Amino acid sequence: MSTVHRSARTRAVGAVAAVGALALVVGCGGSDDSATGGGKKDGKITITMGMFGVMGFKETGLLEQYEKENPNVDIKAEVAGDEQTYYTALQTRLAAGKGLKDIQGIEIGRAKEIVDTQSGKFADFSDVAGADHFLPWKQSQITTEDGKVLGLGTDIGPMAVCYRKDYFEQAGLPTDREEVAKLWAGDWKKYVEVGRTFKKDFKGDKVAYMDAASGLFNAMVYGYPEQYYNAKGDLIYDTNPAVKEAWNLAADAAEADLTAKLRQFQPGWDPGLANGTFATAVCPAWMLGHIGEKAGPANKGKWDVAKAPKGANWGGSFLGVVEQSPVKEEAKKLVAWLTAPEQQAHIFEKQGSVPSSQKALETPEVQNVTSEYFNNAPIGKIFGAAAQEIPDKQVLGRKDGTIKDTFSQGLTLIEQQGAKRDKAWKTTAERIEKAVG
Amino acid sequence: MATSTTNAQAGEGPSPQPDRQGAGPRLGALLHRLDVKGAPYAFVAPFFVVFAAFSFYPLLYTSWISLHRVELATLDVMEWVAFDNYVELWNDARFWNATANTITIGVISTVPQLLMALGLAHLLNYKMRGSLFFRIASLVPYATSVGAAALVFTMLFERDFGMINWMLGLVGMDPVNWEADKWPAQVAISTIVIWRWTGYNALLYLAAMQAIPADRYEAAAIDGASRWKQFTHVTVPGIRSTIVFTIVLSTIGATQLFGEPLIFGQGPNGVTGGADNQYQTLGLLLYEEGWKNYQMGRSATVAWAMFLLLVLVFVAQRLIKRLRSRTS
Numbered sequence: 001m002s003t004v005h006r007s008a009r010t011r012a013v014g015a016v017a018a019v020g021a022l023a024l025v026v027g028c029g030g031s032d033d034s035a036t037g038g039g040k041k042d043g044k045i046t047i048t049m050g051m052f053g054v055m056g057f058k059e060t061g062l063l064e065q066y067e068k069e070n071p072n073v074d075i076k077a078e079v080a081g082d083e084q085t086y087y088t089a090l091q092t093r094l095a096a097g098k099g100l101k102d103i104q105g106i107e108i109g110r111a112k113e114i115v116d117t118q119s120g121k122f123a124d125f126s127d128v129a130g131a132d133h134f135l136p137w138k139q140s141q142i143t144t145e146d147g148k149v150l151g152l153g154t155d156i157g158p159m160a161v162c163y164r165k166d167y168f169e170q171a172g173l174p175t176d177r178e179e180v181a182k183l184w185a186g187d188w189k190k191y192v193e194v195g196r197t198f199k200k201d202f203k204g205d206k207v208a209y210m211d212a213a214s215g216l217f218n219a220m221v222y223g224y225p226e227q228y229y230n231a232k233g234d235l236i237y238d239t240n241p242a243v244k245e246a247w248n249l250a251a252d253a254a255e256a257d258l259t260a261k262l263r264q265f266q267p268g269w270d271p272g273l274a275n276g277t278f279a280t281a282v283c284p285a286w287m288l289g290h291i292g293e294k295a296g297p298a299n300k301g302k303w304d305v306a307k308a309p310k311g312a313n314w315g316g317s318f319l320g321v322v323e324q325s326p327v328k329e330e331a332k333k334l335v336a337w338l339t340a341p342e343q344q345a346h347i348f349e350k351q352g353s354v355p356s357s358q359k360a361l362e363t364p365e366v367q368n369v370t371s372e373y374f375n376n377a378p379i380g381k382i383f384g385a386a387a388q389e390i391p392d393k394q395v396l397g398r399k400d401g402t403i404k405d406t407f408s409q410g411l412t413l414i415e416q417q418g419a420k421r422d423k424a425w426k427t428t429a430e431r432i433e434k435a436v437g
Numbered sequence: 438m439a440t441s442t443t444n445a446q447a448g449e450g451p452s453p454q455p456d457r458q459g460a461g462p463r464l465g466a467l468l469h470r471l472d473v474k475g476a477p478y479a480f481v482a483p484f485f486v487v488f489a490a491f492s493f494y495p496l497l498y499t500s501w502i503s504l505h506r507v508e509l510a511t512l513d514v515m516e517w518v519a520f521d522n523y524v525e526l527w528n529d530a531r532f533w534n535a536t537a538n539t540i541t542i543g544v545i546s547t548v549p550q551l552l553m554a555l556g557l558a559h560l561l562n563y564k565m566r567g568s569l570f571f572r573i574a575s576l577v578p579y580a581t582s583v584g585a586a587a588l589v590f591t592m593l594f595e596r597d598f599g600m601i602n603w604m605l606g607l608v609g610m611d612p613v614n615w616e617a618d619k620w621p622a623q624v625a626i627s628t629i630v631i632w633r634w635t636g637y638n639a640l641l642y643l644a645a646m647q648a649i650p651a652d653r654y655e656a657a658a659i660d661g662a663s664r665w666k667q668f669t670h671v672t673v674p675g676i677r678s679t680i681v682f683t684i685v686l687s688t689i690g691a692t693q694l695f696g697e698p699l700i701f702g703q704g705p706n707g708v709t710g711g712a713d714n715q716y717q718t719l720g721l722l723l724y725e726e727g728w729k730n731y732q733m734g735r736s737a738t739v740a741w742a743m744f745l746l747l748v749l750v751f752v753a754q755r756l757i758k759r760l761r762s763r764t765s
Contacts, residue, residue, distance in 0.1 A: 084705065088509070088728050095512040117510050261617075266703040267591070268616075271598045402729065405705045412712035416617035419713075431709075434531075435730045437508065 037076065038102040038327045047331050049077040050101035052086035054289065055154060055317060056347040057338055066337060073330070083107050087401075094118055102325040103335060106151055106318040109401030111141050112229075114320075115150060116398055123321040123328050125149040128336050133359035135387065137394050142318050151320030152339040153356035155347070157284035158386035159219050159308040161191070162291060165375065166302050167279040171202040177377060181307040188220050188249060188309045195258040198279060208260035208278045213250040213415055214408035215264055215282040220246035221407075222394075223312035228404075229397025235436060237403060238429060247407070251421040254414045261415045263408070270294040276302075284314040285354040285383045292373040305377040311389025316356060354383045361387055402435045496744075503737035510731060522738040532742070534714055535722040538623070542698075542718060543691030546627035551683060554635050558642035559668060572643070575636030587629055587700035594625045594701075616702065619715040626716055629697045634690070638683050645676035692747055695720030705729070719743050 037048040049057075057063055063075045078101065080086035087110055093099040106114055114122070125131065126149040131139075138153040161184075165175045173194070174180055184190040195209035210216065221227050224242040229235060237243050253259055260278040262269045272278060273294040283291065283305070291303065319339060321331040337343065344355035345365045352371070355361055361384050369380035397403075410428030413419040419427075503522055505515040526532050561571055578586065593600050594615040602612040615621045649672065657667050673680075698716050699707040708725050710717025717725070719739060727736030 082704075084729075088731075091510045091731065095510060113510065263703065263706055266706065268595060268597070268703065271595070275598065277597060405729075409706065409709060409712045412617075412706070416614065417713045417715075437506070437730065437732050 046074045048101040049103040051105040052080045052083045060350040102331040112396035113398045122150040133357045138356045151318035154317045155353035156356045157315035159312045162283040163280040171198045177306045184309045209258040211278045211281045213254040213411040217250040219282040222314045223310045225391045225393045226395045304375045313390040499737045507733040539718045546630040547687040550631045554638035557639040579637040583696040590629045622716045645679035649675040694718045
């Protein structure tokens with residue numbers, strides 16, 4: 001009898017083990033929660049948002065304000081730090097149709113890829129009233145050929161040059177921001193020439209003129225309507241004189257040893273800011289916050305902002321609503337509110353992201369903003385004027401973001417590995433061919 | 438043969454039992470047979486079902502993907518390219534560069550690591566005060582996450598304000614550009630690996646050493662063997678199988694090296710293993726193809742190349758072993 005008992009028990013345990021193992025596997029693919037986490041329940045509306053970096057909606061309290069003004073709305077925002085990580089996850093989720101949020105942030109470097117490959121998965125904004133306050137070029141970047149608008153613009157990245165007043169003084173250069181701007185007015189070549197003077201006349205050691213050659217390169221390239229692609233979507237980086245010109249000038253600066261050989265936005269850049277190892281940085285508006293934070297209170301008032309030689313747009317984002325959202329209309333309403341002139345002006349005041357709204361740029365709230373950290377520089381006027389200098393048309397391409405990173409690395413080859421510029425260009429071109437597939 | 442038959446019959450001895458209970462004799466026997474033959478499989482099933490779902494199926498699916506041109510954004514659009522990805526990879530200088538880096542970093546990190554672990558275990562094997570403390574302390578690096586360890590070492594090896602360059606400066610040496618120069622970068626990455634794994638291997642060796650009978654040492658001592666002779670002639674042969682085990686583990690680990698160089702290079706620069714790919718391992722190349730270039734087909738191809746490489750290494754190892762045992 002004992003045999004029977006034992007075998008019955010083993011049989012049961014064996015069956016449980018097998019079933020359990022199957023359940024474990026099935027359980028992993030089981031849930032078919034295709035919703036976005038948003039929805040309507042008991043008159044209460046929940047809207048989910050996925051964002052990256054410091055877009056400012058959560059950070060400056062705008063989401064709270066919206067919830068207060070609309071008590072039946074509950075916003076759940078998720079902010080990923082790094083845009084590349086965010087975009088990789090977004091692509092996976094778009095492909096799977098799962099895990100998306102009602103509202104998704106889209107960076108300018110990805111806008112074209114979204115427009116080309118994912119337009120069916122985003123809701124159309126062309127019927128939203130009162131969304132005609134943007135800079136003329138901004139909305140066209142997120143509009144498909146047949147007129148579908150996949151999102152509304154948040155910020156833009158007009159350019160200036162941030163510089164250390166104390167270092168300029170030591171090198172016998174002018175320190176007043178108007179006079180400094182005159183040194184390089186109209187031509188990036190002059191900016192590099194000032195660098196040669198700085199290197200010659202600066203008394204102390206271990207201070208470079210600029211942080212990285214890639215900053216200069218980006219600022220120049222983004223000043224032209226066509227960059228890596230033409231309007232037809234063909235890759236033109238290797239024949240575009242604008243890219244070649246920027247590459248050569250950045251290589252000049254690298255070869256003349258004017259750069260601190262740092263990599264922007266990476267941890268090594270931050271101690272450079274904190275310890276003041278470079279005198280200038282080409283700075284889009286959104287970079288000011290980073291410089292202030294990383295250079296720290298010890299360097300307050302030492303930095304100032306001067307007008308850049310030429311206008312350009314580096315960076316900026318959009319907010320889109322996914323088609324499968326159960327609260328599409330409510331989410332669109334929220335996006336329209338967040339990107340309205342008043343709210344854009346509010347974000348600029350709080351954290352310096354320049355509005356993509358033409359109307360917001362013209363308001364006194366934006367025009368009169370000064371930056372205490374940057375020696376009370378009138379950043380409202382400087383970036384407001386710089387925003388108007390951005391070319392009226394800007395052609396985006398599918399792999400803009402990746403190509404930009406590849407060029408930055410190509411310049412690092414010259415700066416750090418001592419590669420010749422022709423060889424570095426060849427390597428960069430090979431990598432771009434790989435990246436565009 | 439006869440014995441085995443009797444054994445089998447004896448094994449099925451209790452089978453008449455259900456008969457006595459009056460239930461269907463055939464069904465009972467069948468159930469019982471199933472029980473005896475099937476239960477073991479049911480018990481091992483959980484592992485194999487999970488293995489099939491999370492290892493075997495991905496393995497097959499990866500090989501399927503590697504025969505296509507697929508982008509991450511549009512995973513449902515697959516273009517059949519047969520073995521083009523493999524041919525392309527074979528002709529790709531980046532692949533050979535990554536393979537070479539994987540091997541050199543593997544050697545720089547594994548060889549000193551295992552030698553140091555052996556020495557450390559030997560020291561820990563002595564009777565001494567606070568031996569438990571030292572044993573636990575040697576395991577702490579292993580318990581540290583890759584991310585934390587790599588981040589701290591990256592700061593130590595920082596070019597302008599890192600502690601290591603500062604100390605080099607104190608003794609009058611020029612700062613080393615740890616990240617940008619090829620060999621310093623590979624040494625720096627190996628340092629992270631060595632720091633994390635030496636203690637772990639040392640404890641494995643220590644456990645094996647403690648299983649060596651003390652009388653062997655006594656006999657050696659009576660024969661007049663010095664400490665060193667005892668180490669080379671008693672200890673090392675005594676733990677040979679453990680040494681082989683750690684070599685196998687380290688080889689697999691070195692082939693898959695990924696987190697340390699990625700974090701060491703910081704951001705997009707880490708993905709490519711430095712501006713000149715000077716420390717890009719195969720793991721990083723796979724990641725670059727998949728999550729920077731978004732080409733899943735090529736990424737899967739690298740994954741398979743890595744797998745085949747490991748198989749190749751072990752086949753070679755077997756062959757060498759067989760040849761050696763034949764000659765000796």
